Amino acid sequence: xxxxxxxxxxxxxxxxxxxxxxxxxxxxxxxxxxxxxxxxxxxxxxxxxxxxxxxxxxxxxxxxxxxxxxxxxxxxxxxxxxxxxxxxxxxxxxxxxxxxxxxxxxxxxxxxxxxxxxxxxxxxxxxxxxxxxxxxxxxxxxxxxxxxxxxxxxxxxxxxxxxxxxxxxxxxxxxxxxxxxxxxxxxxxxxxxxxxxxxxxxxxxxxxxxxxxxxxxxxxxxxxxxxxxxxxxxxxxxxxxxxxxxxxxxxxxxxxxxxxxxxxxxxxxxxxxxxxxxxxxxxxxxxxxxxxxxxxxxxxxxxxxxxxxxxxxxxxxxxxxxxxxxxxxxxxxxxxxxxxxxxxxxxxxxxxxxxxxxxxxxxxxxxxxxxxxxxxxxxxxxxxxxxxxxxxxxxxxxxxxxxxxxxxxxxxxxxxxxxxxxxxxxxxx
Numbered sequence: 001x002x003x004x005x006x007x008x009x010x011x012x013x014x015x016x017x018x019x020x021x022x023x024x025x026x027x028x029x030x031x032x033x034x035x036x037x038x039x040x041x042x043x044x045x046x047x048x049x050x051x052x053x054x055x056x057x058x059x060x061x062x063x064x065x066x067x068x069x070x071x072x073x074x075x076x077x078x079x080x081x082x083x084x085x086x087x088x089x090x091x092x093x094x095x096x097x098x099x100x101x102x103x104x105x106x107x108x109x110x111x112x113x114x115x116x117x118x119x120x121x122x123x124x125x126x127x128x129x130x131x132x133x134x135x136x137x138x139x140x141x142x143x144x145x146x147x148x149x150x151x152x153x154x155x156x157x158x159x160x161x162x163x164x165x166x167x168x169x170x171x172x173x174x175x176x177x178x179x180x181x182x183x184x185x186x187x188x189x190x191x192x193x194x195x196x197x198x199x200x201x202x203x204x205x206x207x208x209x210x211x212x213x214x215x216x217x218x219x220x221x222x223x224x225x226x227x228x229x230x231x232x233x234x235x236x237x238x239x240x241x242x243x244x245x246x247x248x249x250x251x252x253x254x255x256x257x258x259x260x261x262x263x264x265x266x267x268x269x270x271x272x273x274x275x276x277x278x279x280x281x282x283x284x285x286x287x288x289x290x291x292x293x294x295x296x297x298x299x300x301x302x303x304x305x306x307x308x309x310x311x312x313x314x315x316x317x318x319x320x321x322x323x324x325x326x327x328x329x330x331x332x333x334x335x336x337x338x339x340x341x342x343x344x345x346x347x348x349x350x351x352x353x354x355x356x357x358x359x360x361x362x363x364x365x366x367x368x369x370x371x372x373x374x375x376x377x378x379x380x381x382x383x384x385x386x387x388x389x390x391x392x393x394x395x396x397x398x399x400x401x402x403x404x405x406x407x408x409x410x411x412x413x414x415x416x417x418x419x420x421x422x423x424x425x426x427x428x429x
Contacts, residue, residue, distance in 0.1 A: 019221055022159075023230030024237075027209070029162035031238045034291050035206030036168060037116045037264060037284050039242075040249040042352060045258020047199035048190040048250070054199035055246045058207050059239040061393045064386040065366060066210040068373045070231040071383025074224040076376065081211055082369040089372035093419045098365050099306045100411040103299065104336060105361025108354045108407075109205070110295055111341040114139040115349055117288030123262045124281035133345055143293040144334065147300060150325040161290040164283045169241045171280060172264050173248050175271030180251030197400040202352070204359035204397065206242055211369065296333060303329030311418060356404035363397045364408045370394055 043051035072085060083102075087095035118135035122128070127135075189196075210231070220226045249257050252270055257263065268280045300319070304326035307316035312332075319326025344354055373387035398405065 020226050020230055023220060023226050024233045025159050025162050027230055027234030028237055029159070029165070030209035031207060031234060032162065032165045032241060033206065033209065034113050034116055034288055035203070036165060036241070036245065037120065037262075037288070038112075038351065039202060039206050039355075040246050041253075041258050041263030041266075042355070043199040043202055043246065044250050044253070046191060046202070046352075047195040048255075049185045049188045050191075050193075050196050051199045052243070052246050052250060054196050054203055055239075055243050057196075057200050058203040059235075059243065061390075061397065062207050062210065062235060062239070064390040064393065065370070066231050066235050067228075067386040068370060068377075068383060068390050069210045070228045071377055071381075071386065072369075072373055074227045075383070082365055082372075085372040085376060086368050089375040090368065093415055094368055094372070096306075096311050096415040096418060097412050098368050099302065099311055100415050101361040101365050101408055103302055103306060103312075104411055105364075105407050106358055107299055107333065107336050108340045108361070109358040110292065110299075110333075110337045111136065111344050112351050112354050112358070113288050113291050113295065114341070115344065115351065117285045117292075119262050120265065120281045120284040120288070123265050124278055124285075132349060136341070139289060139292060140337070142289065143296045144330070146293060147297050147330055148325070148327055161287050164287055166241070168264065168280055168283050168287075169245055172267045173244055176248050176252045176267040179270040180248060181254065182251075184251050184254035201359055201363075201397070201401045201404070202355055203242070204362055204401075205355050207238070208359070208362045211366075296330065299333045300326040300330040303332050310422065311415075353404070356401065357407050360398075360401035360404040361408050361411075363394055363401055364405070364412075367391065367394045367398060 040051075043054055047054055076085070083095045083098045086098050114136040115132060117139045118132045119129075121135055122132050249263060249267060252267060253263070256266075262281070262284075264280050264284065265277045269277045303312060303316055304318065304320035304324070306312045307314050307329065308320040316326075316329045316332055318324065318328055320329075340354060344350070347353065370387050370390040374384065374391060377384040377387055
């Protein structure tokens with residue numbers, strides 16, 4: 001899962017301090033995310049063993065997508081990321097759409113992360129699942145309090161979260177691999193190719209995050225050299241993690257892969273019913289808490305930035321400046337999160353629809369970003385070719401996600417209405 005950063009004015013910075021190790025850790029942390037905690041099981045439920053094909057398909061999609069963002073980050077060090085590229089190449093309405101999709105579409109992932117952390121805590125302590133909503137609310141309290149007072153988590157701590165995610169993958173695979181059975185891969189396509197399409201849409205949650213380098217590109221010592229190499233290494237590592245974990249999930253659990261709400265605990269329990277499950281559960285809860293902290297901070301800054309640009313009521317703008325604390329925008333984030341969480345409770349804590357809203361919004365953002373890249377990057381260069389390929393692939397992803405695109409369409413219409421209103425107000429002024 002990915003989160004946006006604020007959209008300040010473009011600042012070019014080519015003498016930063018980040019090197020290759022930090023860049024690799026940054027990309028792995030952004031892409032690996034919390035998808036590990038739930039996607040292998042959900043994907044296996046909707047596509048069966050063919051969910052492995054879905055992982056491979058999204059890895060293939062990630063190559064031109066990640067390569068294009070690496071080219072953009074290396075050539076245009078701009079902390080505004082996708083929104084800035086869209087504003088530069090396609091105009092303010094496209095940039096506003098990207099901002100709204102982040103703020104009100106991608107934001108659907110917040111309650112998903114909280115519920116995931118709560119599910120793992122409840123499973124580890126043996127609590128009844130009825131306490132999960134209460135635990136999910138508890139998961140939100142520390143990040144909201146921390147961000148309301150402007151406390152920032154140290155960068156090294158986020159690197160620890162990345163390391164913990166890798167530990168989870170290695171531990172689970174090592175414990176569950178001996179239980180893999182060849183017969184669990186049959187029938188390979190129990191839900192048809194439509195199930196594979198749904199699994200691909202779900203896995204966008206896992207592989208979203210390649211644009212993170214565009215936000216901090218100016219902080220690298222040598223962005224033109226470091227960013228492409230860091231992107232390539234992270235692509236190999238994250239792709240291998242998800243692919244191996246999906247194979248083990250299907251091979252070890254078979255038809256039961258999608259039945260539990262905590263698939264990693266189930267896998268770990270196959271090899272170590274005691275310590276393995278507890279260790280994975282504790283790490284999962286810590287990671288979810290860390291992701292929520294960054295998530296809320298990023299969306300609050302984004303909300304304040306959108307308000308400062310006139311895309312939201314200016315009442316939410318305080319705190320958009322560097323070093324400011326966007327408390328009013330944080331309150332808006334709390335309202336959006338509460339609405340999604342209420343809908344999730346109404347659905348019986350069904351995560352899949354909200355993951356799809358999150359991922360379909362991300363795909364829409366990526367389409368805008370790739371179209372902007374085609375216009376910004378020099379023609380016939382490797383980056384330009386990757387952008388052209390990525391536009392086609394992302395458009396195909398939009399087709400696969402068509403059933404969950406309604407929120408993104410509504411937000412796009414809202415962006416157009418704001419543009420019309422602003423132009424009319426400018427004419428009357």
